[in-house]
Amino acid sequence: MSEMKFIVFRVAPPGRTAFEVPIIFPKVMVHKDVFVHTRQLFWRDGSETTIVSAGFYQTSTGRCYGESETLKVKARGHEDESLIATHDVTGGTV
Numbered sequence: 001m002s003e004m005k006f007i008v009f010r011v012a013p014p015g016r017t018a019f020e021v022p023i024i025f026p027k028v029m030v031h032k033d034v035f036v037h038t039r040q041l042f043w044r045d046g047s048e049t050t051i052v053s054a055g056f057y058q059t060s061t062g063r064c065y066g067e068s069e070t071l072k073v074k075a076r077g078h079e080d081e082s083l084i085a086t087h088d089v090t091g092g093t094v
Contacts, residue, residue, distance in 0.1 A: 002060045003027060007035055007068070008052040008080055011042050022084045024057055032070035053080055 004024050012018035021042075025034055031054050042049040054068035055075030064080035067073060 002058060004057045004059060005029065005031060005034075005055070005068075006057040006064065006075075006080070006084070007031060007038070007054040007071070008076075008083060009038070009042065010050045010052045012048040014046045020052055020083055022080070022087055024084070027056075030070055031068035035071060052076070055080070057084065 005027055006022055006024045009021045009023065010018055011021055023034065023038055035051060035054075039049045051071055051073050053064075053076045054071050054073045055064055055066040057064055057080075062081050062085055064075045064077060064084070066075055
C-alpha cells in the first residue's frame with residue numbers, strides 16, 4: 001500500500017508550547033472520522049486541537065498532496081512532507 005491519508009493536528013496544551021502532530025492512516029478510513037476520534041485523545045488533558053492540513057501521503061516518495069473533502073482542508077505540500085519526515089526528531093515543534 002503506497003498511498004495513505006494524513007491529517008496534521010495543531011495541539012496547544014494548557015500552559016505549554018503548541019506543536020503539530022501528523023497522523024497517517026489507510027485510505028479506507030475517512031478523514032473526518034479519524035479527526036473526531038483522534039481529537040478526543042488530545043482533549044483529555046484540556047489541549048486545544050485544530051486541523052492544520054489533510055490529504056494524501058505517498059509512502060514510497062514521502063509526498064503530501066490533495067485535500068480532504070470531508071474536512072475541507074488541503075495538504076501543505078513540502079511543509080507537511082518535512083513535518084512527517086522529521087517528526088520523530090523535532091516532536092512537531094514549529
